[in-house]
Amino acid sequence: MKKFDTLSTRLKIAKKKANKNSFTNNKKNASSLGAALKLSTEMVAAVFVGSIIGFILDNWFDSKPWLTIIFFFVGATAGILNVFRTAKLMQKNND
Amino acid sequence: MSTNPMHQFNVYRIGPEISLGNVDISFTNASLFMIISALAIISVFFVGTKRKTIVPTKIQLLTELSYTFVSKMISDTAGSKAKPYFPFIFSLFMFVLFCNMLGMLPYSFTVTSHIIVTFALAAVVFIGVTIIGFANHGVGYLKLFIPSGVPVVLLPLIVIIEIISYLARPVSLSVRLFANMMAGHTMLKVFGGFVISLGIIGGWLPLSFTVALTGLEILIAFLQAYVFAILTCIYLSDALNLNH
Numbered sequence: 001m002k003k004f005d006t007l008s009t010r011l012k013i014a015k016k017k018a019n020k021n022s023f024t025n026n027k028k029n030a031s032s033l034g035a036a037l038k039l040s041t042e043m044v045a046a047v048f049v050g051s052i053i054g055f056i057l058d059n060w061f062d063s064k065p066w067l068t069i070i071f072f073f074v075g076a077t078a079g080i081l082n083v084f085r086t087a088k089l090m091q092k093n094n095d
Numbered sequence: 096m097s098t099n100p101m102h103q104f105n106v107y108r109i110g111p112e113i114s115l116g117n118v119d120i121s122f123t124n125a126s127l128f129m130i131i132s133a134l135a136i137i138s139v140f141f142v143g144t145k146r147k148t149i150v151p152t153k154i155q156l157l158t159e160l161s162y163t164f165v166s167k168m169i170s171d172t173a174g175s176k177a178k179p180y181f182p183f184i185f186s187l188f189m190f191v192l193f194c195n196m197l198g199m200l201p202y203s204f205t206v207t208s209h210i211i212v213t214f215a216l217a218a219v220v221f222i223g224v225t226i227i228g229f230a231n232h233g234v235g236y237l238k239l240f241i242p243s244g245v246p247v248v249l250l251p252l253i254v255i256i257e258i259i260s261y262l263a264r265p266v267s268l269s270v271r272l273f274a275n276m277m278a279g280h281t282m283l284k285v286f287g288g289f290v291i292s293l294g295i296i297g298g299w300l301p302l303s304f305t306v307a308l309t310g311l312e313i314l315i316a317f318l319q320a321y322v323f324a325i326l327t328c329i330y331l332s333d334a335l336n337l338n339h
Contacts, residue, residue, distance in 0.1 A: 037271060037275060037315075037318075037319075037322070038271065038322055038326075041267045041270050041271040041274065042263075042267050044267070044270065045263040045264075045266040045267030045270055046259060046260055046263040046267070048263075048266060048270075049259055049262050049263040049266050050259045050263075053259065053262075071259075074252075074255055074256055074259060075259055075263075077256050078256045078257075078259040078260040078263060079260075079263070081256060081260055082260050082263060082267070089329070
């Protein structure tokens with residue numbers, strides 16, 4: 001009988017270990033990798049778009065380099081906002 | 096074979112030069128691989144849906160799984176209102192996935208590693224979503240740029256920031272896919288070059304790296320197609336439900 005008990009506890013431990021390395025865990029890793037890739041480009045893209053808009057407006061109003069500088073920072077703000085929003089969305093999806 | 100890691104991204108003409116006005120529309124290796132991936136999708140789904148058995152064959156299972164995968168993704172992120180757009184998102188997902196996966200085959204060309212291709216896809220999504228938004232809400236769609244509860248003093252600044260963040264969508268969508276594919280393939284080629292230059296004695300370490308990276312690249316190929324599709328769903332949900 002005692003032998004049987006040890007077997008059942010050993011089985012339990014083995015099952016727990018197997019659960020730990022299961023597919024769901026792998027999937028979580030993959031999706032967090034995707035999240036990391038998603039957030040980084042979000043920031044860069046907004047800064048890029050902001051600077052381009054500033055550059056175009058500079059050419060319009062003949063005010064080099066001021067609008068480019070201002071819109072660079074506005075773009076950075078938009079980027080932070082985008083990153084924040086994406087992070088919030090991901091958190092909502094994880095729950 | 097060139098040892099230059101960027102050589103694999105060269106676009107060259109296949110067949111005669113065709114030009115329409117000043118635009119060169121010759122058939123290139125990029126067009127060839129786009130056609131190959133489109134044909135591959137069509138043939139997989141043709142074979143998969145031809146004989147509908149209750150106990151599905153492997154290929155039928157594949158098509159059914161991909162259908163439910165995309166369908167669930169749309170209903171989870173954009174809600175039931177987005178159901179009519181299923182064909183578009185499904186074809187977008189499948190096209191990006193097949194282009195990425197075909198790029199993983201040796202001697203093939205990765206279409207999605209060119210920013211013009213990914214930007215064209217993202218621009219279609221962006222323009223389409225904007226049109227859908229205005230069609231559904233009229234001028235009210237502009238409310239997307241005015242978050243609720245903002246003091247009037249800050250409004251001009253906030254609106255500019257919101258417009259930039261809206262315009263950044265296609266850029267981030269296209270740059271993400273393009274950068275991931277290009278960086279991955281360049282890295283694979285660089286490590287492959289190390290194997291040759293280190294020879295039979297030292298080449299085993301970079302070779303094992305290459306094998307591991309190939310696995311990672313296949314994961315990224317799938318993941319980027321998924322991210323592309325899911326972001327399209329999110330933008331669509333913004334246009335349909337007008338929520339932030």
